[in-house]
Amino acid sequence: MTSVLRSLRRRLLTPNVSETKLATRGFHVKNDASRELLETVGESFLTGFAYAVEARTPVEAEERLEQVPLQFRGFAYEGAGMGFGILDAMPFGGRKVADFLAGRGDDHIYMVYVGVGWAMARLPRFLWSRMYAPDPLLKWLALDGYGFHQAYFRTDQYVHGQYQESRFPWPAEGPAWYANRALDQGIGRAMWFVGGTDPDLVASMIEKFPEPRRADLYAGAGLAASYACGAEEEELHRLLEHAGPYRSQLFQGSVFAAEARLRAGLVVPHTHVATRVFCGTTPEQASRISLDNRPDQPIQGDVPAYEVWRRRIADQFVSLGGVSQ
Template identity: 65%
Template sequence: MVTSPLRSLRRRVLTPNDSETELSVRGFHVKDAPARDLLETVGRTFLRGYAYAAEASEPAEAEERLEELPSRFRGFGYEGAAMGFAVRDGLPFGRHDLVETFARGRGRDHIYMVYVGVGWAMARLPRFRWPVVNVTDPLLRWLVLDGYGFHQAYFKTQKYVHQQYREPSFPWPAEGPRWYADRAIDQGIGRALWFIGGTDPVEVARLIDRFPEPRHEDLYSGAGLAATYAGGVTEQELLTFRELSGPHLPLVAQASAFAATARFEAGLLVPHTDLATKVLCGMPAVQAHEISAAAKPVPPFSGDTPAYEVWRQRIAAQFASVEETGR
């Protein structure tokens, strides 16, 4: 049994400082005070979840505390906790089944956020401590790389955003396909751009459009997911982002539906989710979730294209007419 003082020390040693989430510290764009406060609250909630995991003797102990977080931000707490447990799993001492246990408990309802949080940890761990691919879900494992991409863009903004760095032949998962690793990472970078751009749709689009054109689709999609899950914009700003996404709108709508599914399955739907899907998908959040759920591939998976990308394309096809109909 870990003593309370030692657990507190573990929390202090492992948990980053709240100042790392301040927009002024990160050098991110500030649209206005409400958007800044929202994004910084998201960051603080993430770190609170991380700290709960760092200090907990068992995942269930952290879950009790996570359930007390406000519904709008609770998913970010679960994401942070998943990172914390994954970091602890990657240490050379102690237990190595914390993430797995967490994902079987209350983390199961937040499984998308759990996988993304594991990707954050991967960015902080040496490669020989990266997740073992055969214990990850063959459909959702690409969310790990989404989380990795978010982390790199958020904390290494100059390199991954302004210099548009892309890692050559990314080595995880080992069996590939390697080409899709780059795309999954870009989806995470796109989510981070929503934060880096301060939820300002014009600034976010400007950042995306500086990247090579073949990367725009995944970057816009990632930003669309963040616009729906995190929010921070008015209806008019969502309309602006929809217009700026241009030919990439179907995958922006797909990502918005993904965000609705993540919130719906966790019981965390909030008014902003509904507003975002009505603008980006042309329908309420529950209906967007239903389209996402109906398109979900079922195992066994086969073919050269990952099931996750098959899922995305199926959903995007449902929304291909959104721009034309203006729904």
């Protein structure tokens, strides 16, 4: 494919940057700093998407992705995961996600899997069989990405209307009951954006959901608050206080965020603040909690290994005595 055709493909496939503006989305604006941060996150995601759909190979995209500022580079890799996922679903698309994960994308594997979920949200369901998410442990991150997308772009329905999918058809091998749990984790992540990083507003939105859904929503919010940033230390303490009985889920989400940033070499000062507040520890120690509790073999039974992993991490919050206020 010539460079002209690749450039045309980029223009045709890449969403308009205006879609990332808080005013366009109708999201809460806490202050100018948080608005700028969240909009930069969205722009970085679209930058990564564009790099992927225009590149001749994943390696070519990686060279450009590595130039994205450290704080936002993970979001660019997430966008690239979406871009390569969409290309894989197109005729003669190949296995670009697989090639991406065989290179530098592996350092950002969590974000790439989430990006695959974004691709699913933009593609008809009959193409989902072409999605590359082979790891039985991490495949649920694709549904996290799908849930984020739906809450971000269909906010009235998924956030304010507390909509929940019925009989979600992916992954085909199930277990089917867990799909909505994974989707809610992504919806909770998106609510950090919908609420403009305002912990009081985010918590109030979560509390409007049925009680059985709140644990996963708080886990997602904790991950976003730790990874995306946008709040001062005192505000993070307020979110922790709001979480109440779901503090262990907030802890779990923050642990996942620390592991994702540390694995990719993207730890920023806010990462230290968030893990100190939510986990009572450093990003390095939080990441170790994630790795030490990761299942090293398939889990038998109806509970996915991914959920076993999350529960083990949440249990560490209890065994460590929780986070003091």
